[in-house]
C-alpha cells in the first residue's frame with residue numbers, strides 16, 4: 438500500500454511546508470492538498486513530490502495545474518474537456534484521477550454515469566487516466582455502509598477494465614485504513630492518523646499525537662468568595678479561590694465552545710478546571726489546591742496528557758476541526774522527536 442500524505446489545511450494545523458517536506462523525504466507517492474493555493478506553497482518551498490488536488494478546481498487555475506504537473510481529480514466532463522484542451526496546447530499528457538461518488542456527495546461521477554463517461558474519457562488524448570478514487574463519509578461511524586463502499590469501489594474498478602486500467606486506486610482515509618480491508622486499493626489517503634490522532638478510539642494506543650498545544654501561567658491571584666470569573670460571570674467563586682490566568686484563548690484556536698463543559702488543562706502533572714468562559718487571549722483555571730503552581734509554569738491544553746479528542750468533544754466538534762483551527766499566532770516549534 439503506497440501513501441498519499443494528506444497535508445491540507447496547513448497539514449492539519451501543524452505547518453504545511455515543514456510537514457510536507459518530512460513526508461516528501463519519507464518517500465510518499467503523493468502529497469494531498471485541498472487546493473491550488475496549498476499546492477503553490479509546497480512548490481514554492483522547493484519540495485519535490487507529486488501533488489494531488491483533493492478538491493475540485495476553479496477553471497482559471499487549471500492552466501497552472503497543467504504547467505506544474507499537479508494531479509487533479511476529475512468529477513465532470515467539463516473539467517475533463519478543459520484539462521484535455523489545456524494539456525494538448527502545452528504539448529503534454531496530464532495525469533489525472535477519476536473521482537467516483539460512492540456516497541460522499543461532494544464530488545466525483547456517480548457510478549451509473551461511469552460506463553458512458555469512461556468511453557468518452559478515453560478519447561481525450563491529452564489526459565492520462567492513471568488513477569481512480571472515491572471517499573468515505575462515515576468510516577468512523579457506519580461500518581456496514583463503509584464496507585459496502587469498499588466492495589462497490591471494487592466492482593467499479595472491475596467494470597472499467599480491472600486493476601490494470603488504474604495504476605492508482607484509492608478510497609481509504611485514516612478510519613478506512615485502520616478499520617477495513619483495502620481490497621483492490623493500492624494507495625491510502627490518511628490525514629488525521631499521520632498526526633498521531635486516531636479517528637477510531639481502539640487504535641489510539643498505537644499512535645502518538647504530534648501536536649502539543651502549550652501556553653504558560655501568566656498571572657496568579659486569589660479572589661474572594663462571590664467573585665465572578667470571565668465574561669458573562671458564568672462562574673462565581675464559592676470560596677477564596679487561587680486563580681491562574683493562562684496566556685491563550687480562542688484567538689489561538691483553543692475552542693471557546695468548551696466553556697461550560699468542564700474543560701481542563703494539564704500542568705505540573707495534574708489536571709485543573711477552566712473557570713468561566715475562554716476569552717480571546719486568556720483563560721482562567723482554579724489552582725486553589727495546588728500551592729506549587731507558579732507564574733511562568735508551562736500548561737498543556739492538549740497533547741500527550743490531554744487528548745485533543747477530549748477538547749473536541751467538549752467543544753461539540755471533532756479533532757480535525759480543533760487541530761486545523763489553531764491559528765497563526767501560535768508559534769510552531771518542531772522538535773523532531775517523533776520516531
Ligand SMILES: *Cc1c(COP(=O)(O)O)cnc(C)c1O
Pocket residue numbers: 443445491572609610611612626627628629630636757
Ligand atoms: C481530508 C481527506 C482525507 C484524509 O482524511 P482523514 O480522515 O483526516 O484521514 C482523505 N481523502 C480526502 C478526499 C479528504 O478530503
